Amino acid sequence: MSQGSAEHLTIEPLSYHRALVAYLKAHEPEVWAWASAQKTRDDYQQQVRSELLRDTYRLEPDAHPDVYASLRLAMQRLGVEAPATLYQAGSQQMNASLVFVPGEIHVVLQGQILERLGEDERLALFGHEVAHYLLWLRDSGDYHVADRILCDALAARQASASHAETLRRYSLHTELFADRAGALAAQSVAAAVSTLVKVETGIANPDPAAYLRQATEIDSGRGKRSAARTHPENVVRARALDLWWRGEPELDEWVAEKLCGPLVLNALDLPDQLRLTAMTRGFLAYFLADASVRAEPLLNQARHLFPDWRDDEPAVTPAAFREARVDASVLDYLNALMLDLSLVDADTQDAALLRTYQVARELDSVEALQTNLKRDARLGRRELDKLKKKADTVVAA
Template sequence: MDSHAPNRHALAPLAYHETVADYLRRHEPDVWRWTGERQTHAEQLESLRASLLRETYRIDADAHGNVHAALALAMERLGIVDVPATLYQSPGTQMNASLVFVPGEIHILLQGPVLERLAPEELLAILGHELAHYVLWSLDGGRFLTADRILSDAVAAPGGADSHRETFRRYALHTELFADRGGALAADAVAPAVSTLVKVQTGISTVDAAAYLRQAAEIESNESGASAALSHPETFIRARALALWWDGEASLDSWIDTRLHGPLSLERLDLPGQARLQALTRGFLAHYLDGASLASDAVLAQVRMLFPDWRDDEPVAGPDAFDAAGVDDSVRSYLNALMMDLALADPDQRDVALLRAGQVARSLGSLDALQLNLRRDAGLGKRELERYKRQLAEEKDA
């Protein structure tokens, strides 16, 4: 299980971190610049340090040399040098650890019986996990911290958009996978990182990491949906993601996309998902119009209400781009509605356009749903709908 050992240079941001940071920098340049320049003032830092001292027990190196030796080793393995670090024991009985991020300083809070319950290599893992948060927020001039702060502020603001909340949620999930990798690197093995996850979640004193990874694989084989967690992925997902990364699994990015995102869905669109859906919509409309030469002036006017920069040579996105793995039924219903809008935009080609909509819906697997649109939006009665279905069947057999 520990045959492959990435070095600390492999501790790179996940693809979603890069995507979200790039999106925010390009689409919100003023907010990006202001947030990136925002600094914590000396008075605030002093107040933070004082609060930590008031509310915790500081774990000094003289009294807890073994703990600080583990911290020093974890920092070395993650490539953190010349950064002062302080450990604290905070109130609470639930095992946990957290990082209070301060640029150029490391403050890690332990909670519950972490020092009593964790084996030496597991202590390295939990410290490495928190240190990885410090690494991520410090990378590239604080770029990924800036993205996190923008999303956090957007979610906290009154009337925050659902897309911001979903993006913030997914960003947090990916951040935990990144930190889990730091835990494995600090422990120099994946097993202690996995057993630490299970101990913290369950409170159990002894964990067989290999057995839990088998359990995680069994769970995964029975559950195909994406994570619904708010900030930390389910433990079985974290364990599987970590083991796959440690083993250098070539399809890891695709696996993470399936497990943390799932198919594109109107009900849970994040910011990158909105951009992706917009591009897919353009390609889909090009496919719909191209199939029956439906681009009349009236139809193009309708299209340009959606996309003012519409071109005659738009790239086409056919049915394969909208399979079950890529989009869910809500997206296919949305595409049906778009086809209906265009089919009814020009009375002179209404029948041809409706027939084309049926052809496309059939290839998407959404023909049954389209019939609801035909009754509601096009006003087709029972006889007209039966005739319509016969026309589609004849066209298919031709």
């Protein structure tokens, strides 16, 4: 485990944060303008303070000087200046959270977290929580605005699965940002990792180096993306933190793989929806580029899907989908799309089915296509064999 100097490190919003803010500004300008104009009202701030005083025990600085000294040092190392108050909530499970009020730091502690953490671990804990405040104030509050838009969208009756997936990814990336701040505040990856393990497991004396070896071992298996909703799994957080601390050049790609994963049809966030729509359009152009299927009924179907369809649409090849790391659900979707086009016009159906089979080969999705052909095109074994032979003949030629 590398414990190099923290002097070369700074914490910046992650690529996903920036991309999501850019997406919302570009594609939801009215929503963004409205949300950006909303200010935190004085009565709301007073309500937050009242609820904290009612539901928790406020820790006074004079009674807990060491704890407040840790909090102030963490804030100093992160460049944050604001009045800060700590509270203890009535919960057995160790945890901590920031209640965001502009211009004020309010951190709520749960369980025996102060008793269980050492001095460096307290710095990591406070750095993590203060980071949420820091992120929400960055770039004129853009990242807080994005979070509010996503939360409001998910609470609405017309919320979609893509809203939920976008908020999930945004939240996971926010935790990685906060973990980095925790390590900077403690000036130690070991302290940040030890804090994660203690809070998660309750173990008294974890070995951070051993846990990082455990996280590295799991990472070597190149498993599926995180299934977490709000906080990544601890092994992902620890590994991400260590890679960042060591300056891993491909960290952004690693984080995207772990938190976002491949394109999955029923798990698209808002930017991926836009991306897949553009790729679908290009894929249709690629499919229809063959002279055998460039018939008016099929082109009309494309225009129905995309009213602004142009005759010179740029094509997206099957290779682009492989490079984009799409999963089987997207390939099934493309197969279904081609099959729908193939069945539009009886005069071009044979040529279109042949084209579909050929493109499915390029996508490595022939086996799944055959199931579609049996079910939707009502092709029997003889017709399927005939179609395969035609495709083989074209390849051989």
